[in-house]
Amino acid sequence: MNVVTRGMRNAFRNATRTLSIVIILGLSIGLSLVMLIAHQAVQSKIATTKSSIGNTVSILPIGGGTTLSAGGALLKTSDLNRVKSIAHVTNVNELLSDRVQPQGTNDVGVPGAPPRTDGTTSLKSPYTVHCNDGTCSGVGRTILCLPSNGCSNGHPPSDFSLYIPIVGTTDPTNPSNIYASSITITSGNAIDGSKDTNDAMVSKAIAQKNNLRVSSTFTAYNKTLTVSAIFNSDTQDGNQTIIVSLPTEQRLTGKTDAITSATATVDSLENLSSTVTAISNALYSLADVTSDVGQANAALQPLDSVKNISLYSLIGAVAAGTVIILLTMVMIVRERKREIGVFKAIGFSNIRIMFQFMAEALTLTLLGMVIGVLVGVLGGNPVTTTLVNNSINSINSGGSTGKGGAPGFSTIQNIHAQIGWSVILYGLAAAVIIALVGSALASFFISKVRPAEVLRSE
């Protein structure tokens, strides 16, 4: 037997006491693990949510529409040049959005609205609408079909066709131009967004509807355009759109220098808020400047609260565990003062005796760790869910957001905490540290035991 095995055996000298210590320690370690699991789950959710926020800033002219034909104010290229010079802005995608009506057809306007002035195109729209009780819908549009806008019996006229969106852009392959999250060139080559040419990119759906291939031609605004590329996107909005370069669209529409919207890209999320402010200041009365950061912060508020609670509870639980093992070891050392004196008298060094007590503390702590892992496995997920729900409810009832709250609450509530190997290893490391710190003071007492004095007190 050596000091380590003797230390381990000593941990079981008093069965009742060992059981009590191990249970208390186990609960403390278990609470630490539960809080660590909650902290990690919440931190991971915050990171995921933040990473889903784009580092882009939306710039729309005040009083303007999202398309040229909707009318309203426009921005100018010179306005956007000011934005490009702002610190942390890495790119500005400028858009001039419009729509063209297939020749010989009419879309259904809004009742009472002025007549439409859209350009025309030789292309046919790949999509149509379905009507029910005077309401027609399709491709994200809902049309209230009344006699005043040319409908009869709740159906559009026979020459009805949906218009085809056309967008001029400085960044033709950016999926956000066409309300999509991905854009894939299936044939041909992407156009250059800075050059004024008669080239266009059309969606696969438009190409199929109109029997177009790369190098095929079609007309828009009474000009002939050549298909440079055919693309596919992940939305119907995207798949009904024609993309041309910004200068081309400005020329075709006769709106030289006009911009209907722009998107600025910021170098990092950390600089997003300050850059939004800087752009707002630069375009003061001209544009609405927005980003997702404000909404995301509101949505993440409950998670931040849980993150703090779990962190403080984790620190508290680890401290409690350390104090428990420390006081236990101090009690044991004081109790065995005479035995330590005998060990010293027969030739054991302080270090070897300390190792024996450290082995004892480690044994108690590892046994506590077994209970702690069980508590962590069973309690991690329910405790995390309860903390998150309580935090959301508390914020809702506090009135900082309405019921249903900030956007993203439904996904934020959907949080799942799991105990992984990394958590167990962290727990194990914490347990070892607790045992070592806990036996440190005991070691100090050991070094102070003078065999002559304890043996004299017989």
Add this chain to the structure above:
Amino acid sequence: MLHVTDVKRMFHAGGIKVLAVNGVSFKVDQGQFASIVGQSGSGKTTLMSLLGGLDKPTEGSIEIDGKDIAKMRDHSLIGYRSKQIGFVFQSYNLVPNLTAMENVMLPMEAAKVPVRKRKERAVELLRAVGFTDDQMKRKPGKLSGGQQQRVAIARALANKPSLLLADEPTGNLDSQTGKMIFDLLKGLAHSQRTTVIIVTHNLSMARQADMMFQLKDGKFIEEEG
């Protein structure tokens, strides 16, 4: 073998200086059995602690086989103590959760003796003090006072020390068992040529030693051979 010269040990108690051992000098040869007698508070246990290197004298020298342990550093003293000095205490001081055998093996572990040799030596010593194989496996709580003291003696002899110090080894035993332990120690001194110094307040027992020192107020008052 043991040469003590003008040893003093002073303590500070409540601001008062107390000379627990006051200029003690004596000499004991190899294999001799010496006894120290004295009333409670006469300085016996303090003197034993000094002889065993558990405490250091304020003045004087304690030479064992020519080495002055009073001048040794703590680190060296621990090693020296584990190999050269054996202790037997009045209340046995066995480790309660270890068997008799494991208790005897402890000093050999401190002296880094290989495990196999520890076991052989422990069996040899326990048999020498009259233990059966079954008794060797018992923990102290399952042994009588006399048996526990015999385990303590076997433990003290584990590393074949040149000096064995026994502090009131018969103090907790009945007279018959006490006599048996006393005879055992005396026999060991002569048969194994181990110098044994025993502290006792039993004058008749002390007189049976090869040498007897009488301690009063930290000083030897009489020496009998």
